[in-house]
Amino acid sequence: MQEIQQLLKVLQKISSKNLLNSYLQKGKSLEGCYVNGITQGEFNSDVEAAYKLYGTDQSDVRYKMLKHRVKKKLYNTLLTIDINNTNVAFYKETECSRLLNIAKILLKQTEYHLSIGICNKVIPIAVQYEFNDILLNAYEIELTALTNQGSLKSFNEKRKRYLDQLQLVGLEKEAIGLHQMSKAHLKSTVKVRKSLLNELPSTILRLKNIVSEINTFDSFLSLYKTSILYYELIGDFVQIMNITKDAFERVQQGEINPARFDIKYNAYTLIYAHLRTKEYAKGLIYANDFYSLFDSTTKNWFAYMENYFLLAVHARQYELATVLLHRVRTNTSFTTISNDATERWQLYTAYLYFLEPKSPVLEGFNYQNFVTSVNEYSKDKQGFNVAILILQFMYFLKKGDTEGLLYRIESLKKYILTHLKDTFSLRSKLFLKLLMLTVTEDYDAASCRIKGAKHYQKLIETPTPGDAYAEIEIVPYEHLWELILESMPK
Structure with a gap:
């Protein structure tokens, strides 16, 4: 059923046409x-589904045949459905692909004049939107007809x-391949990501050379995304x-195809960069x-x-946050986001609390x-494990639960030894050590300030690491430390 659910989701996403009124829904079939x-x-x-439709289980041959028919019709619908033209580039690309399929059919039937006529419709669209691989296919069909x-x-x-x-597309495909290779490595282990750092400068240099030679949208996009990936690392x-x-300036000046450039991704990345550079006001x-820009x-x-x-939290604009x-x-669509995203928002809410x-x-x-139910040390929360540990510690600190805090100290020590051994974890390690001071100094804020001064100064001087390794600081550690001290007895 999952495959059919995914197909229906795609069809509803790409078309404003209500599937419930399509040929699948005629009568009460x-x-x-x-x-x-x-x-x-x-x-x-x-x-x-099998029980409600047939009063049996999913092994019933009638149910299996029903699934097969529906699945086949849904895949066929993908080829014929009216696609939303809100995403103009996607709409035009799909239109060109359909026309090329028609041109190939006509070519096979030796209707050369008709086939060339279809290609003549594709070519200006492909040129306008820089669909260079589609343009190459149109030229190839046209050449075969001639x-x-x-x-x-x-x-x-x-x-x-x-x-x-053909030469241009070859270079463009090389650029796309270089970006894909880099991105695939990024999604692998931390060890692989580290090795990628040594290779990316030469990859970016090659991409720059390709862009200077052909200056197409896809070659620029490969350079743009690979460069962002490298500087994040x-x-x-x-x-x-x-x-x-x-990129914003080049789009405005017409140097980059505005119909194909993802202005929303660019905006998202710019905002994130301001967060990481601590330029909160501008961000x-x-x-x-x-x-x-965002729906x-x-x-x-x-x-x-x-x-x-x-950004609002880091700028201490808590009212805006x-x-x-x-x-x-x-937002009524809150229930539609992924479980991971939902848990992150729960975590943000807990920190705001x-x-x-x-x-x-x-x-x-x-x-x-x-706080007491959220799991820690899990791979699906990579980047937020320290944030969860800190939140749990603050919860017991606020309660004044010494027994719970002593247990937490042992957990923090083990976590530091196991997970925070690299230099990119220094900020998290320093802050966890400051947290442990609150208990060893018997909740004395003045004593914590004195004993923790060395760690705190080093925390201030230590920059946040690259995105590939960083634990997310939902609230800057410096701000949290001050809040914790203020909440403790003077």
Whole structure:
């Protein structure tokens, strides 16, 4: 059933046409009831669907045949459905691909004149949107048709154009391949990511050479994304700000195809770079300016709001942070985001509870239940494990639970020895050591300030590491330390 659920999700996403009114839903057929049950959430498994439709289990041959028919029709629908033209480039690319399929059919049937006519419709669209691989396919079909028509002059002219395009696409594919290789390595282990650092400068240099030679959109995009990836790895977010600002300017000047460039991704990255460079005031201005770019019903909006929220928290604009959190938690699409994203927002809410416990947005949020139930040391929370440990420690500290804190100290010591051995973990290690001081100094704020001065000064002097290794500081450690000291007895 999962495959059918995914197909229905894709079809609903790319088309404004209501699938419930499509040919699958004519009359009260079993196919219609099946699709309707899935889209309405009535069927969440094959077991439920088979029982409600046939009064049997999913091994029933009738149910298997029903699934097969629906799946086949859904895949066919992908080829014929009217795609939304809100994403103009995607709409045009799909249109070109469909036309090329028609041209190939006509070519196979030796209708050379008709095939060339279809290609003539594709070519100007492909040129306008820089679909160079599609353009190459159109030239190839056209050349094959001319081969069989016997016009040598036209053939020679088209062949030269085809060969030039073939060379251009070859370089473009090389650029795309270099970016894909880099991205695949980034999604691997930390060890692999570290090794990638040594290779990326030469990769970027090669990409720059390709861009200078052909200057196509896809070659630029490969350079743009690979450069951002590299500077994230080494923690140079100033360079990322420069890259994204330059991209905005080039789009405005028409140097980059505006129909294909993802302005929202660029905005998201620029905001994130301001967060990492601690330029919070400027980042908040940009975050407000670009807010209207994002549809609040989409997952991208929630991702954008994470950076917006963190900018507000890091800037100590807690009132703004509560407003942003309220927008997120009251958004009707909140239930549609992934479990990981939901847990992150729960974590942000818990930290805000520590900062602004009387905020109205926190009404109904069970702080105690969340802190005591959230799992730590898990791979799916990579980047947030330290944030969870800190939150749990602060919870017991606020309660004055000495026994719980002593247990936590042992957990922190083990975590430091096991997970924070590298230099990029220094900030987290220093802050956890400061936390342990609160117990060993018997909750004496003055004594903690004195004994922790060396660690605190080193914390201030230690920059945040690159994105590949960093634990996320939901609240800057420096701010948290001051808040903790203020909450302790004088």
